[in-house]
Amino acid sequence: MNTQATDLIASVSTMRKAIQLYPESHPAYRQAADGFVQAAADALASGPLVINVYEGRLYAGSDVITGDGPGMSSLADAMDARLVESLTFEAPFEERDAKGLAEVLNLRPSPELDVEEELGKRGVRHVHVGTITDEEAEERAERDRRRQEDRALYHRLVAQLRRLSDMLKRGEDVELSTAVPMVEQIMKRLMEDEAAVLGMATINAGSEEELLHGINVMIYSLHIGVALGLPEDGLTSLGISALTHDIGKVAFDRDDPAQEAEMERLHPTVGADMLSRVPDETHAPMLVAYEHHMGTDGSGFPERQGDYVAHPYSRMVSVANRYDRLSKAGDNGEPTTTPDKAVAALLRRAGGELDPFFARLFVRVLGVFPIGCVVRLSDHSVGVVSARGEDLFAPQVRVVLGVDGIELDEPIDVDMAQDERSVVEVVAPENLGVTVSEYL
Ligand SMILES: [Fe+2]
Ligand SMILES: [Fe+2]
Structure with missing residues (x-):
């Protein structure tokens, strides 16, 4: 049954290619069409055949079709992109059915595409489609909409932090409470959809590097705070403190290499000084700016008294600061680090530079394959980790590149705990041309 299904699938692929390349009278076209009809006849000898696609895999009835024969992933993708869940083949499968089906699978996927109607127009009578329900399509649309809103929120945060930084730089009076609503918005989203918020933090810098760093550190710090069970006002205060931890850097000229070492060494004291003039009962932002490079073991700067x-x-x-730097800029001069290596590097510093309790708590939040990690699966397809799984080694993965390394029309969400594939390695996204934040 499986071999016949595999042959049928291969012939769908051959037919789709033939239609694109040759006129109907060409021998190669004829051969493809005859081959398709014959493969269908063989597969349908004992009754109708249902090909299903589920999470990027093809099934003949309820049996998974194993192996990666020709056309397998392209048919799975083609069905998925056109919201087709199943194809039921019936005898007598004729050339008109073969041609019509291949043509429809070659149509550009779009929300308006009605596969059933298109097959009808082409006189296809021996293939029936089962389409993904409106509910599922709506879910996808909803997810896309949320993602856009989250992006917009992130960019509003950048703009607001930029205003705040500029005002502090000019020595103007600043109310840190103006940042409270944006911290609260991030927290609200964090409670609703942790993956989306962690996904935001994987957005890579460019010219806004420092501003994004502040926001990312805020996002990561809030994760620690939530895991710790801090009350809401504590979270707000932590969030604002994280946002402004590097604010002292605005006093230096970033483009002047002569100032760089100074900036690195002095930004905690300069920042604390700036923030000491800003009214805030908790003094937390000032303390965090002053202490964030000190190191739990006192190995950092500024120097501290023995019992401080x-x-x-x-x-x-x-x-949070160390993780953001490690995951974006690498460790000890290595150019870039993948998130799993950043986690390992973080753990190496636990108990030394970093507080061991908070470092481990944060790693527990992130998991072994942190959200945003680009992973290769055992069938060579590649995806982005989109959520933690119950099992630390089996996260949710949004598959974006097929087994052939080609970008899928539409990413496919896979729960690794329910899948026969496994995660085999973490790969650097730039090696594959994958922009992680686009998929989260
Ligand atoms: Fe810093
Ligand atoms: Fe920092």
Whole structure:
């Protein structure tokens, strides 16, 4: 049964290619059409055949079709992109059916495309389609809409943080409370959809590097705060402190290499000084700016007195800060680090530079394959980790490149715990031309 289904699938692929390449009278076209009709006749000898697609895999009835024979992934993708869940083949399968089906699978996928109607127009009578329900399509649309809103929120945050930084730089009076609504919005989204918020933090910098860094550190710090069970006002205060932890850098000229070392060394004291003039009862932002490079073991800067203990928020922000730097800029001069290596590097620093409790808590939040990790699966397809799984080694993965390395029309969500494939390695997204934040 499986071999016949595999042959049938291969012949669909051959037919689709033949239609694109040759006129109907060409021998190669004839051969493809005859081959398709014959393969269908063989497969249908014992009754109708249903080919289903589920999470990027093809099934003959309820049996998974194994192997990666020709045309397997392209048929799965083609069905998925056109919201076709199943194709039921019936005898007598004729050339008109073969041609019509291949043509329809070659039509450009769009929300308006009605596969059933298109097959009808072409006189296809021996293939029936089962389409993905409106509910599922709506779910997808809803997810896309949310993603756009999240992006917009992120960009509003960048703009607001830029205003705040500029005002502090000019020595103007600043109310940190103006940042509260945006911290609250992020927290609300964090509670609703953790993956979406962690996904935002994978957006890579460019010219806005420092601003994005502040926001990313805020996102990661809030994760630690939530995992710790901080009350809401504590989270707000932690979020604002994280947002402004590097604010001292605005006092330096970033484009002047002579100032760079100074900036690195002095931004905690300069930042704390700036923030000491801003009214805030908790003093947390000022303390975090001052203490975030100090190191739990005192190995950092500025130098501290023997029995000095940094504020808990400073220790949380240090973990978040280190993770953002590690995952974007790499470790010890390595050019870039994948998220799993950043996690390992973070753990190496737990108990030394970083508070061991907060570092481990954060790693528990992130998982072994943090959200945003680009992973290769055992069938060579590639996806982006979109959520943690119950099992730390079996996350939810949004598959974006097929087994042939070609980008899918539409990413496919896979729960690795329910899939026969497994995650085999983490890959650097730039090696594959994948922009992670586009898929989260
Ligand atoms: Fe810093
Ligand atoms: Fe920082």
